[in-house]
Structure formats: structure tokens, C-alpha cells
Amino acid sequence: MRQRKNSKELILDAAEAVVLEVGAAHMSLDHVARKAGVSKGGLMYNFPTKNALLKEMIARFIRQYYINRDKKLEDIEEGPARLFKAGILTALAPDKKRDSMGSSILAASANEPDLMDLLRQAHRNMLEDILVSGIKFERAAIISLAVDGLMFGRLLKTLPFNQNQIKKIEKEIMRLIDKEAEK
Amino acid sequence: MRQRKNSKELILDAAEAVVLEVGAAHMSLDHVARKAGVSKGGLMYNFPTKNALLKEMIARFIRQYYINRDKKLEDIEEGPARLFKAGILTALAPDKKRDSMGSSILAASANEPDLMDLLRQAHRNMLEDILVSGIKFERAAIISLAVDGLMFGRLLKTLPFNQNQIKKIEKEIMRLIDKEAEK
DNA sequence: GACAGTATACCGACTGGTCGGTATACTTAT
DNA sequence: ATAAGTATACCGACCAGTCGGTATACTGTC
Incomplete structure (x- = not known):
């Protein structure tokens, strides 16, 4: 039964x-x-330690994010903020399974530095996308951070907003990007 | 030896x-x-379960936040955005011990709904402070979310910004509040 | 005010169970 | 034959929670 x-x-x-x-x-x-x-x-043969398994899970999770983002990329017109926008849209897109996984992974990683590294790296890459967008740094950062806040809040279910309010907020975020990008 | x-x-x-x-x-x-x-x-006599202990720890943690905020409150001139600003300044103030505790608590709570409740409630209270500030809802929400993003990022050490950049961002946040509040 | 009875606070050995990891034997493809 | 891949049994550490017991303080009674 070799090679399952x-x-x-x-x-x-x-x-x-x-x-x-x-x-x-x-x-x-x-x-x-x-x-x-x-x-x-x-x-144990395939994953010598539990951490190794978790690491692979996280890596896969991040890979999936990029796949989703690249799919989103096709719907967005050319422009310097394209990557940035695609990333934000991907992060904001509702996805129950991802959120569930995400919050679990978050909890498991928070006290395990080497697991956190993967997430840290992924996050850092997003900064690059901001910096090439042409949007003024402070503004871009705040927008990106607001998206983070939305994400984390969703993952941890601490968001004090209802569905309608969230829609409004998301719309405003996209508006802000367009406004800042065309300057 | 009663009554330790x-x-x-x-x-x-x-x-x-x-x-x-x-x-x-x-x-x-x-x-x-x-x-x-x-x-x-x-x-076990004092805390019948581990969760009971964790709950008290979180409650205490949140209490400390409000104490800090009320202290900050004194330095801020009157105005409708006063509470909001004090809350944000408190959240943004650097505090290694708090951050360390916070990230641990976060990790421990993320999969225990009844622990999360306390944090959720505290977060919800902040929304009230936003709504009485007079700032347009979407803008206030985005500012608040950006602060969340900054907080979570700091707790989880995923912030892709250096110290100097963070200072700039914080300054911009306070500027935005003032600008939005005086409308 | 002394004594019995009770409530409060705390002790520490023990238990039941979980779980990551190991040891080792078996199976199949080449 | 041999090495990759899979199976089974087991180990030992850890840990939340239990429980029988002790010591001290409080309270009512005579």
C-alpha cells in the first residue's frame, strides 16, 4: 500500500x-x-512534529489568500493601486470557512513565534503593495490598518457593527482608496 | 491562619x-x-475552574484600561470627541506589559466564547463613544478600526511598520479626528 | 466567658484522562 | 533486498479538577 x-x-x-x-x-x-x-x-511520518503540521497548514492558508487575490486581480482595472485594492477586496470578501480557520490559527500562533513568522511575512508583503500604490504613506497605512481591524474583528467576533454598518464602512474604504489614488 | x-x-x-x-x-x-x-x-477554593480565573484576569485587564483612559481624560480639552480621543490615546500608548498580557489573553480567549464576551463588550462600549462624538459614522468607524488594526498588529507583532512610521501614522490619526470633529 | 457547633479558608495527595512523541513490526513497489 | 510508507501498541509528562482533612474565626447558648 505504498504511496497513498x-x-x-x-x-x-x-x-x-x-x-x-x-x-x-x-x-x-x-x-x-x-x-x-x-x-x-x-x-508522524509525514509531519514529524505537530508544529510542522501547523506550519504547513498556515502556509497553505496564505497560499490560498494569494490565489484568491490573483483571481480578484482580473476584475480590477489597471492602475498603481491595483495590487493594494485586490488585496483589500480579498481580505474583505466574506468567507466563513476562512474566518473560522483564521481565528483558530491566530489563537494557535499567538504564542508560538515561529508560526507567527509566516503570518508576519505575509503581512509585510502587503506593505510593499501599499508603497507602490502612490497613495500618501500615512493615508494608505490607515486604510490598510482599518482593513486589518475589520479582519481581526471579524475573526475574533469583537466587531461592534451590524451587517449594514459594515457594508457602509467597506464602501467608504473603497471610496477613500480611489480618492487618494487619483491625487 | 484564616483570611490570608x-x-x-x-x-x-x-x-x-x-x-x-x-x-x-x-x-x-x-x-x-x-x-x-x-x-x-x-x-481552586478561590477560583473553582481555570476559566473562572481567566475570566477574572480579563475583567481586571479591562478595568485597568478604563483607569488609564480616565487618567488620560484629564489632559484632553472638552469637546464631543473627548471620550473617543481618550480611548484611542489609551489604546495607542505604548505599554509592554499590557501588550504581552493582551496577546496572551487574546490567544487564550479566541476559542472560548465566554471569555471573548468580556472583550466584545468592552469593544462595544467604544462604539458608543464614537457615536456621540459627532464624527460622521463611516469616518469614525474607519479611524477606530485603524486603531484596532494598530493594536492587534502590535499584540501579534505582525505590524510591517517601523517605529518612525508608526509615529507618523498615529499623528495622522489624531489629525483626522480633529479634522472630522470640527465639521 | 467557656464551650459546642458551624462556616470560612486553605492544604496537598491523588485521579482520570489527554496528548505528543517513540518503538517497532508489517507491507508493497522497484 | 531495501527503502518508503503505513500500522499498532505503548510511554511518560502534564494537568485540571477532586476530596478528605486541618486550622482558624465566628456565633449562639447556658
């Missing part, structure tokens, strides 16, 4: 499912193995 | 110290008890 084809992918899928079920904090390797239809040994 | 006076406070202090040492995710009750100079039983 791509056990790694199977396991990552299962791990995601487990996280969605019980949260990353309560994700046990046995549970993941069971759900993946793989033995504990098989899991 | 205020074991609860002692234990809470110890719990904070432990969190600062190893992170909330790795805070064990034995560790807290040891550091507080209290037995396991004594701890």
Missing part, C-alpha cells in the same frame, strides 16, 4: 476539518490521523 | 506573572498556585 498518493494533502485536509470542528487549540494528532484515514505513525 | 487577607488578588497577580513568563496557553494552575504561595486547593 498524497497523504500529505489528505492529512492537511483532515487537519483543517478538525480545526473547523474543535478549534486549533484542541486539535490532537490522533484526531487528525483518524479523520484522514491514516494511522498515527503515518501522520 | 486577599488571596484572590495575590493569585491574580501570580497568574499575570505566569502569563508574562510562559504565555496564557501554557499557564498551568499548579504553576500559578506555586507562584502565589498558595496550595492547589487554595487556588
Whole structure:
């Protein structure tokens, strides 16, 4: 039964499912193995430590973000703020599964510096997109930070806004970008 | 030896110290008890469950925020945006210990809805302060969200800005508030 | 004011269970 | 044959919560 084809992918899928079920904090390797239809040994073979598994999950998560963003990119007309806008639209797009995963991952990573590194790096890349947008630094930063606030608030469910208010806010954000970009 | 006076406070202090040492995710009750100079039983007597302890810690954390804010309040001239400004200045003020605690608490709470409730409530109160400030809703929300983004970024150490840039951003935020408030 | 009875605060050994990781044997493709 | 890949059984550390017990303070009674 060598080569179950791509056990790694199977396991990552299962791990995601487990996280969605019980949260990353309560994700046990046995549970993941069971759900993946793989033995504990098989899991350990593919991911020597739990952190290694988590790391791959996060990497995959980030990869998915870029895929989504590149898809969004096609709908946006040329211009210096294009990347910036695509990133923001991607971040703002509602996506229950992603949010669920995200909050779990956040919780699991917050006290594990080497896991956080991946997220940090991804975030840093966004700064590049801001800097080439031509928008004045302070304004661009504030817009980007507001999007962060919206994201984190959504992940942690601490947003004190209703659906209607959020729509208004998102609209205003996009308006601001256009206004700042055309200067 | 009855009445160790205020074991609860002692234990809470110890719990904070432990969190600062190893992170909330790795805070064990034995560790807290040891550091507080209290037995396991004594701890459990005062806080029947670990969640109860965490809850008190968060409540205390939030209380401290309001104390800090009220102190800030004195330095701010009268005006409709006063509360809002004080809140933002408090949130933006650098405070290593608070940030450390905050990120740990965040991590511990993210998957425990009843712990999150406290934070959610505190956040909701801030919305009230926005709404009485007279600033146009969308603008006020964006400013507030940007502050959130700054806070979360600082807590999770994902901010892609250097110290100088952060100062600029903070200045711009305060400028925006003044500008929006005088309309 | 002394004593019994009760409530409060705390102790620390123990338990039940979880979970990351290890050891090792089995299976199949080349 | 051998090495990659998978399975099963197990270990040991950790840890939240339990429980029987102790010591001190409070309260009512005679």
C-alpha cells in the first residue's frame, strides 16, 4: 500500500476539518490521523512534529489568500493601486470557512513565534503593495490598518457593527482608496 | 491562619506573572498556585475552574484600561470627541506589559466564547463613544478600526511598520479626528 | 466567658484522562 | 533486498479538577 498518493494533502485536509470542528487549540494528532484515514505513525511520518503540521497548514492558508487575490486581480482595472485594492477586496470578501480557520490559527500562533513568522511575512508583503500604490504613506497605512481591524474583528467576533454598518464602512474604504489614488 | 487577607488578588497577580513568563496557553494552575504561595486547593477554593480565573484576569485587564483612559481624560480639552480621543490615546500608548498580557489573553480567549464576551463588550462600549462624538459614522468607524488594526498588529507583532512610521501614522490619526470633529 | 457547633479558608495527595512523541513490526513497489 | 510508507501498541509528562482533612474565626447558648 505504498504511496497513498498524497497523504500529505489528505492529512492537511483532515487537519483543517478538525480545526473547523474543535478549534486549533484542541486539535490532537490522533484526531487528525483518524479523520484522514491514516494511522498515527503515518501522520508522524509525514509531519514529524505537530508544529510542522501547523506550519504547513498556515502556509497553505496564505497560499490560498494569494490565489484568491490573483483571481480578484482580473476584475480590477489597471492602475498603481491595483495590487493594494485586490488585496483589500480579498481580505474583505466574506468567507466563513476562512474566518473560522483564521481565528483558530491566530489563537494557535499567538504564542508560538515561529508560526507567527509566516503570518508576519505575509503581512509585510502587503506593505510593499501599499508603497507602490502612490497613495500618501500615512493615508494608505490607515486604510490598510482599518482593513486589518475589520479582519481581526471579524475573526475574533469583537466587531461592534451590524451587517449594514459594515457594508457602509467597506464602501467608504473603497471610496477613500480611489480618492487618494487619483491625487 | 484564616483570611490570608486577599488571596484572590495575590493569585491574580501570580497568574499575570505566569502569563508574562510562559504565555496564557501554557499557564498551568499548579504553576500559578506555586507562584502565589498558595496550595492547589487554595487556588481552586478561590477560583473553582481555570476559566473562572481567566475570566477574572480579563475583567481586571479591562478595568485597568478604563483607569488609564480616565487618567488620560484629564489632559484632553472638552469637546464631543473627548471620550473617543481618550480611548484611542489609551489604546495607542505604548505599554509592554499590557501588550504581552493582551496577546496572551487574546490567544487564550479566541476559542472560548465566554471569555471573548468580556472583550466584545468592552469593544462595544467604544462604539458608543464614537457615536456621540459627532464624527460622521463611516469616518469614525474607519479611524477606530485603524486603531484596532494598530493594536492587534502590535499584540501579534505582525505590524510591517517601523517605529518612525508608526509615529507618523498615529499623528495622522489624531489629525483626522480633529479634522472630522470640527465639521 | 467557656464551650459546642458551624462556616470560612486553605492544604496537598491523588485521579482520570489527554496528548505528543517513540518503538517497532508489517507491507508493497522497484 | 531495501527503502518508503503505513500500522499498532505503548510511554511518560502534564494537568485540571477532586476530596478528605486541618486550622482558624465566628456565633449562639447556658
